[in-house]
Amino acid sequence: MAGTKEIRTKIKSVQNTRKVTRALEMVSASKIRRAQDKMRASRPYARLMRQVIGHIAKANGDYKHPFMMERKDVKRVGYVVISTDRGLCGGLNSTLFRKLIAEIRTHQQNGVEVDIVAIGQKAATFFRRIKVNLVGSVTHLGENPQVAQLIGIIKVMLDGFTEGRLDRVFLCYNDFVNTMVQKSTTDQLLPLPASDTLETAHDWDYIYEPNAVEVLDSVLTRYVESLVYQGALENLASEHAARMVAMKAASDNATKLIGTLQLVYNKARQAAITQEISEIVGGAAAV
């Protein structure tokens, strides 16, 4: 019975691993729902915000905010990268980073420099190690991200854009399509893509308090913030979905492994018994 004990220990250890992966899977499954609810809850704000911006653009045609103006030559671009804080979520972060690195590379080949702000532990450690200009970072947003946590890093980027250091700003995150599919996405944050069709305006203008420029400025800032916040929520839902799928696969693999080991164990046990019997029979015959 030499081999059997080792096999038994191995089975035990795989069973323990499976317990952990099962637990992680179930935790993520329950968290997806909450993340999705939050995603849904934040949508009306962005929708109404777009409406207001549309109204302002319609009412006040002559003033154009810098956030809405396209710049001709692009010398330096900024990326807001949203990643997860923790691992064990399959290829979620590495797919995003791989896509991003390819983009950064094309930028650098064209002589365009790249500034990065990182949201999430994984992005922070990743971009720390490669040669890019990391200008801001925030980690540990937790299960319940708040706009307040994001204000700082967004301001870093917005300031960069207003002061002319950055000519374009992008947002990278994992878009939550459904539980099985998360799409790594890059959206342009600044300049804001021009709103396409506006219904013909009747003649009116707002009463602005205190004045059009300041109101528009805060509306657009809030709008960019809401976009980044939305991205963070999408990414959170994606994280849980990816983790759930990865952990489910791990649990399934563990089950399979246990099955195989059990088979090996049974065979070894059977062989030991057979051997013992043949020894006894052989011994009896010799007497």
Add this chain to the structure above:
Amino acid sequence: MSTIRCDIVSAEEEIFHGTVTLVVATGEMGELGIAPRHAPLITRLKPGQVRVKLENGDEQFFYVSGGILEVQPQVVTVLADTAIRAKDLDEAAASKAKAEAEKLLANRTDAMEIAEAQAQLAQAVAQLQALERLRKNLKH
């Protein structure tokens, strides 16, 4: 009695929507009472209360920590902030984010070239693919 639609939302949730007869809020330039058919107006809000009067005469209060109020002929929209916002507070948040990044960069071991990172990523992806293949084989 004439009424107007009112939406109060923050980035994190929808706070209120419904038909009201009056909206009272604290604008940057002073207290505002918006009755139906008010002229189009847009203003920033100061931290304070938003009071709405419902059709049946009931009143509801919401606290907002600033935001934007927009008045359109048919609708009043309040885009509420979820955090207290002030220029210097924002400034502080920004410098904190920067400091965080600098801290990270200060104890970076050694700057990797993009190519090197790409190689590492490729390696990780290859590993993932190998795992995928193994998984498929196991199924058969």
